[in-house]
Amino acid sequence: MVAYWRQAGLSYIRFSTICANVVRAALKPQFKTEAIKAAEANIKVLKPKTPT
């Protein structure tokens, strides 16, 4: 039984990220800022330039 979000083209990773963002947005203000700060991603993924 395929989940609705899988049919819409989301991966489980994307689905859980969206759920986690919703939970963070629902927190009380003092916990909200800490949670949002703890969760931001600061990695950059690059493809190596293939020498053609």
Added chain:
Amino acid sequence: MGLASGQVRNMATLKDITLRLKSIKNIQKITKSMKMVAASKYARAEKQLKPARVYGAGALALYEKADIKAPEDKTAKHVIIGVTSDRGLCGAIHSNVAKAIKSEIANLTSAGKEVMVINVGDKLRGLLYRTHGEHIMLNCKEVGRKPPSFGDASLIATELLNSGYEFDQGSVIFNRFRSVISYRTEHKPVFSADTVANSENMTVYDDIDADVLRNYQEFALVNIVYLALRESSTSEQSARMTSMDNASKNASEIIDKLTLTFNRTRQAVITKELIEIISGAAAL
């Protein structure tokens, strides 16, 4: 008959020694402050490592309990995720992971399997791209500046899954943190959803359909990468702390030796001037 020209080393003048002493004292200040910074970052990283280990242990539990092994197949595709960071001055952290990756690539290619590498950390890219550039699939930057978050691991896992490289199995190679002074380079397995589904022991579990397994696999991948990131960051900070500590100690030793040389040279200069004055006075 030519003179045998031996090397006559000029005794270092007071000015040379003073300059050298000043520069080494500055270096010692810098390494000491780097050690303090690394110590504080290490304390924070270690505190955040304990909950992260729970994530990783949970994800790996299925692989261990169900004893999942990839089928011995000539056409197996492998992926290696090497986790270090962007910054140096932390001892043998980067070279250990690079060595493990190189030997793994050598083993796999000699067995005829295809392998691609994901570099998490700029230092790893620098170490690998010259010799194994054709195996590199993705590079990640801005690792190590801030503590890793689950979002970082999600990004890496998403890029791997979207890259179109249909891997069957793989491993994450990272430095596992053991204590302040010791870390060990280890690898944890990574499997694709198909490999897990076709493994023989999966029939033991009921209520597993392909969709559930696929969801679990994606999430397990993120958890394993997250664990590797956290462990690697803690090991890196502790290694930087030890190496900066050693550097400060070496600098103090050199400072002591140089101070002694400086005093001896100073006394020699004074004695020489005195002798000149006395012999000059005696000549009058």
